[in-house]
Amino acid sequence: xxxxxxxxxxxxxxxxxxxxxxxxxxxxxxxxxxxxxxxxxxxxxxxxxxxxxxxxxxxxxxxxxxxxxxxxxxxxxxxxxxxxxxxxxxxxxxxxxxxxxxxxxxxxxxxxxxxxxxxxxxxxxxxxxxxxxxxxxxxxxxxxxxxxxxxxxxxxxxxxxxxxxxxxxxxxxxxxxxxxxxxxxxxxxxxxxxxxxxxxxxxxxxxxxxxxxxxxxxxxxxxxxxxxxxxxxxxxxxxxxxxxxxxxxxxxxxxxxxxxxxxxxxxxxxxxxxxxxxxxxxxxxxxxxxxxxxxxxxxxxxxxxxxxxxxxxxxxxxxxxxxxxxxxxxxxxxxxxxxxxxxxxxxxxxxxxx
Amino acid sequence: xxxxxxxxxxxxxxxxxxxxxxxxxxxxxxxxxxxxxxxxxxxxxxxxxxxxxxxxxxxxxxxxxxxxxxxxxxxxxxxxxxxxxxxxxxxxxxxxxxxxxxxxxxxxxxxxxxxxxxxxxxxxxxxxx
Numbered sequence: 001x002x003x004x005x006x007x008x009x010x011x012x013x014x015x016x017x018x019x020x021x022x023x024x025x026x027x028x029x030x031x032x033x034x035x036x037x038x039x040x041x042x043x044x045x046x047x048x049x050x051x052x053x054x055x056x057x058x059x060x061x062x063x064x065x066x067x068x069x070x071x072x073x074x075x076x077x078x079x080x081x082x083x084x085x086x087x088x089x090x091x092x093x094x095x096x097x098x099x100x101x102x103x104x105x106x107x108x109x110x111x112x113x114x115x116x117x118x119x120x121x122x123x124x125x126x127x128x129x130x131x132x133x134x135x136x137x138x139x140x141x142x143x144x145x146x147x148x149x150x151x152x153x154x155x156x157x158x159x160x161x162x163x164x165x166x167x168x169x170x171x172x173x174x175x176x177x178x179x180x181x182x183x184x185x186x187x188x189x190x191x192x193x194x195x196x197x198x199x200x201x202x203x204x205x206x207x208x209x210x211x212x213x214x215x216x217x218x219x220x221x222x223x224x225x226x227x228x229x230x231x232x233x234x235x236x237x238x239x240x241x242x243x244x245x246x247x248x249x250x251x252x253x254x255x256x257x258x259x260x261x262x263x264x265x266x267x268x269x270x271x272x273x274x275x276x277x278x279x280x281x282x283x284x285x286x287x288x289x290x291x292x293x294x295x296x297x298x299x300x301x302x303x304x305x306x307x308x309x310x311x312x313x314x315x316x317x318x319x320x321x322x323x324x325x326x327x328x329x330x331x332x333x334x335x336x337x338x339x340x341x342x343x344x345x346x347x348x349x350x351x352x353x354x
Numbered sequence: 355x356x357x358x359x360x361x362x363x364x365x366x367x368x369x370x371x372x373x374x375x376x377x378x379x380x381x382x383x384x385x386x387x388x389x390x391x392x393x394x395x396x397x398x399x400x401x402x403x404x405x406x407x408x409x410x411x412x413x414x415x416x417x418x419x420x421x422x423x424x425x426x427x428x429x430x431x432x433x434x435x436x437x438x439x440x441x442x443x444x445x446x447x448x449x450x451x452x453x454x455x456x457x458x459x460x461x462x463x464x465x466x467x468x469x470x471x472x473x474x475x476x477x478x479x480x481x482x483x
Binding site for chain 1: 390394412415417
């Protein structure tokens with residue numbers, strides 16, 4: 001068990017590679033209760049969200065979710081979040097564990113000038129993620145909601161494992177199809193649901209998955225992790241999250257700084273995908289070098305990719321380099337190991353055949 | 355998991371099985387279990403000199419890289435090539451998966467290493483059980 005933002009969480013259950021492969025080819029179950037849940041309610045809750053988050057929440061319909069982020073005035077990240085529109089004037093923001101207190105404080109103080117109420121519901125819910133191509137078939141056995149009617153990044157309320165009004169969202173952090181469900185956090189209920197999901201997924205080879213597989217799955221899919229691809233010193237354009245940032249929606253926290261970055265010609269560094277050409281595994285913090293052995297950047301996430309069977313990394317390098325098909329090297333301990341730039345995400349799930 | 359009584363162990367979780375002047379060296383079951391799925395073993399070259407307590411290579415799992423420390427001083431006489439293509443053998447049989455063989459310069463160095471019994475006590479303390 002490791003301490004993760006104050007939570008005791010297993011890095012792996014049966015083994016990281018087996019867990020990773022189960023999610024890519026069948027189904028895996030994650031306890032992601034460490035994620036925080038902040039609710040904003042009131043006549044100006046949308047205005048507050050629009051002010052605090054970079055994506056355009058006015059486009060959301062009831063039952064829809066969107067990837068977004070909260071920014072500092074300098075255009076860097078407080079955290080990335082998923083905004084759910086529960087009903088008019090009622091929104092749920094799902095945040096990360098490591099940044100939970102900071103996030104709640106940030107939302108609360110910045111929502112103050114709006115007519116809305118901010119509540120931290122994190123301790124009320126156990127959040128379980130059922131992920132993989134067999135996730136829908138697994139969860140369908142346990143709910144009265146026709147899951148085929150929930151599109152990706154939408155959610156519905158229904159009975160799950162006999163629990164009425166359970167939020168079922170078609171979201172996740174693995175690059176696969178999947179669902180995240182929010183059940184009451186008392187131990188008896190949480191444990192019962194956990195076991196019922198495992199039973200329902202048995203025929204598909206379901207396995208419980210830990211933080212290790214969660215990390216390698218999100219890395220193959222090039223999904224950001226706070227403290228790595230996004231942080232208080234990395235801005236939206238550097239992180240390559242432009243498409244979730246809607247400057248045209250009007251001013252919000254961080255928008256002025258981002259306009260300035262654009263006016264000055266764009267970001268000076270970019271997040272890129274690297275694949276190791278020669279033997280060697282890039283790890284977080286390793287230096288990226290050019291042919292003349294000058295350091296040009298660093299790896300923010302690096303690992304063997306269990307499904308792709310390659311050694312991959314995400315790294316920040318100067319923008320001038322990103323346009324060029326230039327030879328790069330990662331310093332793996334004492335040796336320079338050849339790497340090449342590749343498009344991200346490294347992995348994209350196959351389109352459904354139906 | 356039982357730790358072979360005829361092996362000696364280091365605090366860095368290597369084992370050595372000595373036969374005359376030659377020692378076979380690998381990592382313990384405790385080490386493989388902490389590392390998880392092993393994907394890469396970096397072994398020294400045959401003929402390389404290794405020194406007791408110093409790094410001779412590394413072993414990498416999906417989640418971490420870990421240095422390997424030589425339990426003894428000597429010269430590498432053989433490396434286990436099978437681990438280049440099947441590093442996961444260490445996960446399934448850590449105590450049978452030797453990484454290198456070393457000709458010992460000073461066989462008495464072995465006396466300062468832990469016995470199986472001492473090593474088991476040592477890891478029990480490390481894990482707090």
